Amino acid sequence: MGDFDYGVIFNNIPFLWKGLIVTFKLTFLSIVGGILLGTFLALIRVAKIPVLSWVAAAYVNFFRSLPLILVIFWLYFLVPLIVGRPVGSFYSVLVAFVLFEAAYYSEIIRAGISSVSKGQLAAGRAIGLTYPQTMRYVILPQAFRAMVPVLLTQAIILFQDTSLVYVVGLKDFLVSAELIANRDQRLVEMYIFIAIVYFAICFAASLWVRRLQKRMATS
Amino acid sequence: MIEMKNVNKFYGDFQVLDNCSTSVTKGEVVVVCGPSGSGKSTLIKCVNGLEPINDGEITVDGIMVNDKKTDQNQLRSKIGMVFQNFELFPHMNALENIKLGQLKVLKRDNNAANAKAQELLERVGMVDHADKFPSQLSGGQQQRIAIARGLAMDPVAMLFDEPTSALDPEMINDVLDVMVELAEDGMTMMVVTHEMGFAQRVADRVIFMDEGKIVEDAPKDEFFGTPRSDRAQLFLSKILSH
Numbered sequence: 001m002g003d004f005d006y007g008v009i010f011n012n013i014p015f016l017w018k019g020l021i022v023t024f025k026l027t028f029l030s031i032v033g034g035i036l037l038g039t040f041l042a043l044i045r046v047a048k049i050p051v052l053s054w055v056a057a058a059y060v061n062f063f064r065s066l067p068l069i070l071v072i073f074w075l076y077f078l079v080p081l082i083v084g085r086p087v088g089s090f091y092s093v094l095v096a097f098v099l100f101e102a103a104y105y106s107e108i109i110r111a112g113i114s115s116v117s118k119g120q121l122a123a124g125r126a127i128g129l130t131y132p133q134t135m136r137y138v139i140l141p142q143a144f145r146a147m148v149p150v151l152l153t154q155a156i157i158l159f160q161d162t163s164l165v166y167v168v169g170l171k172d173f174l175v176s177a178e179l180i181a182n183r184d185q186r187l188v189e190m191y192i193f194i195a196i197v198y199f200a201i202c203f204a205a206s207l208w209v210r211r212l213q214k215r216m217a218t219s
Numbered sequence: 220m221i222e223m224k225n226v227n228k229f230y231g232d233f234q235v236l237d238n239c240s241t242s243v244t245k246g247e248v249v250v251v252c253g254p255s256g257s258g259k260s261t262l263i264k265c266v267n268g269l270e271p272i273n274d275g276e277i278t279v280d281g282i283m284v285n286d287k288k289t290d291q292n293q294l295r296s297k298i299g300m301v302f303q304n305f306e307l308f309p310h311m312n313a314l315e316n317i318k319l320g321q322l323k324v325l326k327r328d329n330n331a332a333n334a335k336a337q338e339l340l341e342r343v344g345m346v347d348h349a350d351k352f353p354s355q356l357s358g359g360q361q362q363r364i365a366i367a368r369g370l371a372m373d374p375v376a377m378l379f380d381e382p383t384s385a386l387d388p389e390m391i392n393d394v395l396d397v398m399v400e401l402a403e404d405g406m407t408m409m410v411v412t413h414e415m416g417f418a419q420r421v422a423d424r425v426i427f428m429d430e431g432k433i434v435e436d437a438p439k440d441e442f443f444g445t446p447r448s449d450r451a452q453l454f455l456s457k458i459l460s461h
Contacts, residue, residue, distance in 0.1 A: 122269055123306035127320035127372060128296025137319060141310045 008186040009193050019176025020197070026094060026172065027159045033098035034158075035151070038105025043135060045106070046113050056106070063103035069164050072096045076168040089170040101158055108150050112143035149213040156205050160198065173197070220245045220376055220407045221266055226275035228261060235261045236272070237431040243376070243424075246405045250418040250439075253428035254454060259411045260303075262428065263378045266409065267298040280375045296324045299369025299377040303384050305361040307353040313340070313364045314349040317371045325372065332371075339367035343397050359390025363397055376407040383414055413458060419443060427451040 009016075044056040063071065072093055079092035116139050124134030144151075163174040171179070174194060181190035221243040228236040235258045243249050251259045264270040265277060268284045268291050277284040282294055307316050314336050321332040340346045343363040353361050362382055369377055379398065383391045395417050402408055402421040412418070418425055418439065425442040427435035427450070435442060435451045442451070 117304075117306075119302060119304055119306040120308070122264075123300075123302060123308070125269060125292075126267060126295055126298075126300040126302075127368065128292045128294075128324040129320065130292050133323055137323065138308055142308075145310065 005186055005189055008180065008184050008189050012180050015180065016173065016176055019171055019173040022090070022171060022176075023159070023162050023173040026090070026097065026162045026165070026170075027155070029094055030097035030101055030158055030162070031155050033094070034101030034105045035109075037098060037102035039109050039140070041102060041106035042109035042113060045110060047131065060103045060106055063100050064107075066100075068096075068100055068161055069167055071100045072164055073167055075099070089165070089168050093165045093168060093170055097158070097162070101154075104154060105151070108147055108154060109143065112147035112150075113139055115146050116142045145216075148216070149209055152209045152212070153206070156202050156209070159205075160202060163198075220247070220280060221409065222276075222278045223262075223266075224276040226262075226265060226272050226277060228258075228265065228270065228272045228274075235431050236265070239275075239428075239431075239433050241426060241433060241436050243407060243409055245407055247423045248402045248406075248408045248410065248421050249424045249426060250422040251409060251411045251426045251428060252413060252415075252418070252454070253434075257428040258431040259426075259428045260380050263300075263380055263409050263411055266376075266378055267295050267300055269295075269300070292324070296320065296372050297375050299366075299372060299374035301362065301365050301369055301377065301379045301382045303381040305353070305358070305365045305385070307361050307365055307368070309353050312350050312352050313345065313356070316353070316364055317368045320368065320372050335371055336367070339370050342370075342400075343367045344393070357390060358386045359393040362386065362390075362394045366394075366397055366401075370401075376409065377401065379408065379410040379412065381411050381413075383412065415443075415455075415459060427454065429454075 041056045041060060045053045045060075047053070075096035076089065076092045079095050080086050120138055120142065121134055124138040125131070129137065162172060165172050166175050166178070169175065177190045177194045181187045223242065224240050226236050226239045227234065237258075239258075239262060241249075251262060253259050261270055265272050266279060266284065272285050275285075279294065279298060283289055284291075284294060307313075308319065311319065314333075317336040317339060318329075318332040321327045321335060322329070327335070337346070337349075340349055343366055345360060345363050345367070348356060348360060348364075353364070356364065366377075366382075382398070383394050386394065391414070395414060398408070398410070398417065399421050410417070410422075422439045424436065424438055426433055427442070427448070429450050434448050437447065441447070443455075447455075
């Protein structure tokens with residue numbers, strides 16, 4: 001390891017940083033979109049709306065049965081076709097992540113909703129709240145509170161999974177590092193460096209989630 | 220005020236309510252008792268439509284409960300309900316619990332809802348606990364907040380589903396005191412309870428249920444006096460013997 005070249009890392013910090021920002025942006029937007037769509041799917045299934053709840057169940061099972069990399073790949077071609085014009089790899093990848101993650105989030109949220117006692121629904125309805133109002137003001141706030149650790153853990157997995165955008169060449173953190181590695185012939189340095197960065201971020205985040213979980217358990 | 224005619228209800232093949240008919244007039248306090256599984260909780264949950272019925276007719280304040288055209292939410296907002304397990308909203312403090320229905324159902328403005336909530340907190344003796352969350356309150360305190368939450372909607376009647384069954388003995392009286400006061404103020408009440416002391420003190424009538432049937436529906440003095448069904452007699456002798 002005597003010829004380990006730190007320079008290749010330091011000289012390319014701005015470029016790598018830009019890649020990392022793409023990774024963060026993709027993670028964040030996918031979480032927000034995934035949770036919104038996932039909540040919607042979960043509510044349809046919990047409310048047992050005829051036909052729609054069957055469609056939602058089929059959606060969830062469909063996406064949970066496909067490898068993520070395939071979904072990314074397919075939507076890279078499909079999204080521009082559906083929209084009718086090129087949208088750039090970032091947006092097609094974002095759509096893929098939102099659609100895919102929503103299937104997983106909806107299952108987490110459904111479990112969260114059923115963890116709230118049945119009596120809460122009755123209590124909400126008893127004071128005259130409508131079913132949607134009871135969900136919004138009574139059930140979901142409790143469900144989300146119970147789900148926070150699981151949702152965050154899923155977010156950490158999502159953060160790691162964003163590296164799969166590599167198949168469509170979106171310049172996220174991994175792809176940026178790879179470009180430099182190949183250009184400067186510094187594969188060892190770059191791959192060690194990105195491994196350390198991914199590890200540090202994910203490890204710190206999961207420590208934080210664990211602490212949060214402990215605090216919630218005692219409060 | 221509350222009118223039930225030939226109400227039948229099934230859970231699958233099992234008949235929970237068997238041809239139940241009774242009525243509660245304005246200002247009347249009716250205690251519903253009976254062995255567990257006799258259908259008494261189900262009976263009062265049918266009054267505000269929380270449990271749908273298969274057959275029969277229920278009207279509250281002239282409105283048909285089991286009619287598809289009836290606005291169930293509006294109807295429920297007019298009938299207060301208190302549950303065995305309190306069912307306060309754990310993510311809201313006591314004040315917010317009492318305000319939620321006022322804000323979202325009655326569309327009262329924040330000031331009006333606050334004023335009403337304060338008045339009710341005083342009435343149930345919980346003014347000092349307005350900012351506390353349900354987990355910080357004892358069972359008896361939670362139940363008093365739950366009563367205030369029901370009263371906040373200015374209900375025409377209050378339903379109580381075993382309001383003291385989940386309480387430690389020393390808490391029971393705090394809750395019963397509030398209920399007695401409510402009864403004396405002329406509130407129309409239907410109370411499922413085993414507290415026969417409460418029944419003797421404030422009930423106008425007592426309904427005794429067994430196996431989904433209303434076995435006895437009599438004025439209080441008559442019920443606690445001699446003439447009554449064997450089944451009710453046996454039940455009373457069991458719960459009054461200690």
